[in-house]
Amino acid sequence: MSTSLYPSLHKHSLSLPLESGITAADYTDQYWRSLYYFNCFRFVIGSGLLIVSWQSEFASLGSYHYQLFLYAGIGHVLFSSLFMLLIRLRLPGFNRQLAIQVISDIAFFSLMLYASGGLQSGLGVLLLVSLAGAGLISRGRLALFFASIATISLLLQETYSLWTIDHYAAQYSQAGLLSMAYFAVAWLAHRLAKYTLASEQLAKERGIDLANMAQVNQLVIQDLQEGVLVVDQYGYIRQRNAYAERLFDLNSSADKAERLKLSDCIPELANRLTSWQGDSSISFDLLRLAHSNALVRTRFLPIQADSRNGVVIFLEDMGRIQAQLQQLKLAALGRLTANIAHEIRNPLSAINHAAELLEEEQLESNTDPRLVRIICDNTRRLNKIVQDVLQLNRRNIAKPDLIDLHEFMRKFLEEFCHAERMDRNVFVLRSPNHHWVSFDRDHLNQVLWNLCRNAWRHCCKQADSVRIELSLAANENNVYLDIVDDGPGIDSQQVKQIFEPFFTTAAGGTGLGLYIARELCETNQASLDYIEGSSGGHFRIICQSNQSCL
Known part of the structure; x- marks a missing residue:
């Protein structure tokens, strides 16, 4: 009516x-x-x-x-x-x-x-x-x-x-x-x-x-920044918001037209609800969703005094919460690092200028040229650290774009090998299909440049020593980008430290390359991990697949 x-x-x-x-x-x-x-x-x-x-x-x-x-x-x-x-x-x-x-x-x-x-x-x-x-x-x-x-x-x-x-x-x-x-x-x-x-x-x-109250309730539920499911006493989902539909992939028109039973579409959540109805004081660990691999915190509230007469389930995506906390942390860290970098750069410029003057006068005096070279090398190293820190401060400004990884990697390898003067035959791209992802092109270029440079440094430098492999995850929601080389891999005792800032095993390295690469991936809703294997490990970037473009 x-x-x-x-x-x-x-x-x-x-x-x-x-x-x-x-x-x-x-x-x-x-x-x-x-x-x-x-x-x-x-x-x-x-x-x-x-x-x-x-x-x-x-x-x-x-x-x-x-x-x-x-x-x-x-x-x-x-x-x-x-x-x-x-x-x-x-x-x-x-x-x-x-x-x-x-x-x-x-x-x-x-x-x-x-x-x-x-x-x-x-x-x-x-x-x-x-x-x-x-x-x-x-x-x-x-x-x-x-x-x-x-x-x-x-x-x-x-x-x-x-x-x-x-x-x-x-x-x-x-x-x-x-x-x-x-x-x-x-x-x-x-x-x-x-x-x-x-x-x-x-x-x-x-x-x-x-009806007005029902629609107002629905508007409020839809506007919540967490998933909401309203389940009746028979276990059927009476209401749900768009966030919950995205979490559990319930956004098809067929699902909306029929009544869904919680135990049929989300059995792991139905088991938790049954346990909670038996003991409301029970606490649950984070729920990992099978289809999206997301971590969700569940909270149950009874509609009436008897929890068996219906319940409202709140679902918090911990990935989103952690991303918000990460943004706040990085904003504060960015301001701090910018100030530190500025304070370092001023005396660094003075040191560099003095080193240049010493280099000009070394021919007229008996000054050991090694001392001047040490000063210059460390000055350049400190300057590189300052540049990396300042770049890290600006990394949260992402402009995501739809990228065909197959075409992007093909052009990237040509550009990378030409700029770094490397043999193109060392790198091989294995991508049977085209995969579309949402990623900032500059960020992805910087991440791959760092990873491919590391792969070149540790590989045997023969044909196909470095393999770039693109594949679709089993859940079809993620795309894997693997950078595999035929080098010895990373020591198992150092694996947990490689993404920490200022950790490096290379002489003259700053220890910020992998740290910045991972931060750039997280800015674009992706992840960078090191996958250990029997024949050596490799790096893997996991991006969200944009299937609408497939």
Whole structure:
């Protein structure tokens, strides 16, 4: 039921475009259904009178003119049968059909009343039932009109009986009382219809208000920065927000159209819910989702006092929370490193300038040139550290772009080998398919440059010594980019330290290359790991696959 169909209800409800589940067509169907049942009642009454009139103990029915009574009864039954078809066709309109049926009842019952000898037959009471039913069906609008027609017909029948039936004792007082009963029933039906309409109006308002509240709740749930699932007492998911759909891959239109059972689509979460319902004080470890490998913290809140009557499940993606904390940490670290780098660069410039002056004067003096070279080398090393630190401070500014890894790696290897003057045959790209990812091109270029330079340094420098392998993860949500070389690998005792800042095993290295590479990957919602193997380890970048471009 849209609020636009009932403008008078807007002042009682929020002005939101809602559907409360009942439409105007539903109320139209209810009216016609009531008229159909009323007509069935008329058919039963008419048929019953015909059957009863054949029994000798009810000789008063049709006692004066049985043939007229029979014709009137048959006409009433046929008329009722005809209207069963017209009601299904809904022709003519509702009010017109109701008026025709009630007036036909008055006419046929008046004829049967006359054929049975007048009011003493008791048939006049049957009109009370018809008037009451008509008043309720019409919501009281025509009840008094029908009562007036019935009263006029009753008085005319009584007068005509007095003129045509010999020795007929007129019963105007009884006719008057029966007419008063007609109006009383019509008035009661009118009042009852008003109460019914008021109840319907109130039900409509409450329905709109409840629908508004439901939509407001849904809007609030959708706006939450965590996943929300509302599960009923039978284990079915009644509501969910977009964040939960992304976490559990429930965003298909088919899933939204049908009721999902928690145990069918998320069995690991259903097991936790069952355990929590048995003991609400229990604490759970982080839940790792099988399809996305994400870590989720679960929180259960009962809808009512009894947790088995429904529960709200809150789902926090720890990866997102950790990313936010990482951003805050890096923002503070960035400000600190920028200040430190600035303070280092000023005296460093002075040292470098002094070293240059010493180098110019070494020919005129006996100064050992090694000392000057040591000063210059360490000055350049410190300057490289300062540049890396400043670059690390700017690394959180990412401009992700859709990248075809196959084409990107092909062009990168050509550029890298040309710039570093390396043999192109040492590097081989293995990518049977095209894989699209979202990544900042400059960041990815910097990460690969660092990793490929390390691979070149430690490989045997033969054909295909360094392999770049692209593959799709088993869950089809991630893409693996592996940089594999035929070198000895990293010592197992040093693996845990390689991503720490300022850790290096190379002479003259700054120890920031792998640390910055991992930070750049995390900025682009990716990860950089070292994978150990039996024949030596290799580095792996895990990116989120953008399957819409595949």
